[in-house]
Amino acid sequence: MTQEIIVIGAGMASGRTLEHLFDAGADVNVTLFNAEPRGNYNRIMLSPVLAGDKTYEEIVTHDADWYEANGVTCRFGERVASVDRAAKTVTAENGDVLPYDKLIFGTGSNPFMIPLPGHDLDGVIAYRDLEDTELMMSMGPQNKVVVIGGGLLGLEAAAGMAARGVEVTVVHIMGHLMERQLDETAGYLLRKALVDKGITVLCQANSKEILGQDGKVCALLLDDGTELPCDLLVMAVGIRPNVALAQDAGLAVGKGIHVDDQMVTSDKDILAVGECVEHNGAIFGLVAPLYDQAKVAAQTILGDEAAFVQKELSTKLKVTGCDLFSAGDFADGEGREDIVFRDPGRGVYRRLVIEDNVVVGTVMYGDTADSNWFFGLIRDKTDIADMRDTVIFGPAYQGGAPVDPLAAVAALPRDAEICGCNGICKGTIVDAIEGGATDLTAVRAVTKASGSCGTCTGLVEQVLAVTLGDDFVLPGAQPICGCTDMTHEDVRRMIKSQELKSMAAVWQECAWKTVDGCHVCRPALNYYLIADWPLEYLDDPQSRFINERKHANIQKDGTFSVVPRMWGGITTPDELRAIADAADKYDVPTVKVTGGQRIDLLGVKGEDLPSIWADLNDAGMVSGHAYSKGLRTVKTCVGTDHCRFGTQDSTGLGIKLEKALWGSWTPHKLKLGVSGCPRNCAEATCKDIGIVCVDSGFQIGIGGAAGMDVREVERLIDVETEEETIIAIKAMTQLYRENAKYLDRIYKWMNKVGLEWIRERIADPAERATLATRFDLSQTVYQKDPWAEHAQKKAAIYRPVANLSLEAAE
């Protein structure tokens, strides 16, 4: 007997179900409702339509002839209003009541709209159907569009409109794009490609309000106050299964419409397929599983046995020039290992996640030609023990391919600046080498590259090696750590000249061998990025050693020491009382006066840190940074205020210097001293920077030490006024910040670059002024009291995340 079948929704899943039914010659009479005023089309191809690569006509999957040939009654543009399961009828919007033998839900999902103020303004849309697509296609070079959401849909929308010349900004709340499918490195490469297409990408950006004018959207306001003007705002932040109708009909519904392995709902005559279903707790957002569901649903109706099984999924992005692939699981599970391959030259990144000799997940960017092979390894759970060393290179390389330690330098473009001092680019050096300068000395003589401070020597040698091949033997240089072949100096130059502004950028462009570095390279990179890109790079506390992360020195028993700042070593009775009260209140076992003229509270419990800081803050004190690779103390003598030998106000200058420099991060700790006369009571001549006051002004020396090495400062420059002193010292600090290797004190760095080189920079008024300006810029970001910030906003992280000691251990 002919079965009456009613289908709700002409989507990708229901369309496929019907194909299977008709192909099998089912004896059915189908009525197809669709809320959209058209029949089945390939929704995923809306993106190529938007980008102008395809027309709507090309993506229609079933046309009028097909419906007619298969006897489908089409009710397009008509919504099903209700279902009466007892009577086995559906009611259309116009009131028609139609009986069914079998009913199929294929209602898809609804785009989720964040309920921001203004979300209902005109011009705020989702990206789901042809209407949305056409609105976006109406935008042109004169328009600005904001897309909220840096996932698959948001980026396809952004790229499609950018291809039409629209000025597009993507606003993404997470730290990197497509965070569910990609790791940081792949996210970095993707962002770079999109930025190259003219798209502005804002990560870690939180939308606050949609602003309108005359009922129409005009801008998006972020919670940091940024206003992004726009003519259209696209929200692509996720989907929710469309279950309202099923729920009203009394079907079992969770996140989606519950179905069993046969795609049958809680009513035996009603099936559901597609994004509207929930199967074994999972919901779906990609077509591959929907096609499997469609096949099973058709077989169920035909009375054949079939069962839907969830399989591994993979993701690609349909944006020209952004080749990415992500599959399987790289977010969970124990006993896993990573294999990483990076080719900075081609912008290639590949990562495999291995568990028990089986590939369980992969992320690839730049070259996805072999993605199916890798996906096969995941789906088939292939044992890769035998090809473990070479599997990352893909099927073609199963004989083995060496990783080239020179890849990063080989990949640099000709205009990449290698020598910062003399502004020499790679191209100039290559030309010199090809012109016969075949060793370092010759290259230096011809181009001046690496002839000044010398920190780029390693890179120049690598350019020699890349250009001359086997004819040049690279001297063995000490890489930062096992994660890379590059030295600190090489990486620093790369960060500057290639404008690498994130950790992931450095890992990729310098061909890191690990996924996310180690405890040796991460703190160094974090420092270099802070120093070189104070405005663009966000400090990463997780890449800092504990002392800097918790703003206190860890002691050998796991307690901490707390040192409040005392400007220039000057304190007051009120401060001393507050310190004494804090010491009592928190049972501080040891109170000690330090060599830097500070008071150290030793033995504070980690959990008490935020409270003791808050108490000290209340008394007007801030962190003394006694834990940091940054400005520690400016030690002073009493100078002209009290001392009969004093030539200048050394205390006052010390306080001014400390107020100017505090909060800054430096390659290693930085200690200053100011003595009021050459009797040098502040021991200024064994500090990193020491000032000795004389009648005629101020003598500034650098490179002192009083640790494992003991050294006297060498005279850098003499100046006449306090203002000049402060500018010279800011400039000096900035020069050190920008050029020294992480963990080199000034004296060590000075031994490498030479006092002369430093003096030339500081003595030149123009260079001194620009260095000081860059220092001030960095201070606008970093001169903040970390105690106040942590006591007010981050106190929770100092406490246990949970306390199970009270739980009964049955």
Added chain:
Amino acid sequence: MTDWIDIASIDDIPQRGARVVKTRAGCVAVFRTAADEVFALDNACPHKQGPLVEGIVHGSAVTCPLHNWVISLETGLVQGNDEGQVATYPARVEGGRVLLDTTFLQARSAA
């Protein structure tokens, strides 16, 4: 038998970071890697009892904050030339929540 107990949201632990969970038999460090895996280990380095919770997390290892021993979060084994092992406990993430197996608590307090 395993008995999972919900201790916190995954967001309470920073990526590449850790937090302490107090138990009757001392502190357990719960780590979260960049890939959002979680691991639970005794919060004491086999070298000189350094608090591992304060270490730098890289890949699936942590570096002790006191003298830089590197410890695998998966096995608790000390890596490289040093020797030792930290006790590890079952931990997992489900629906954005971090779960620990309370049977380990019994084992710990019994020990």
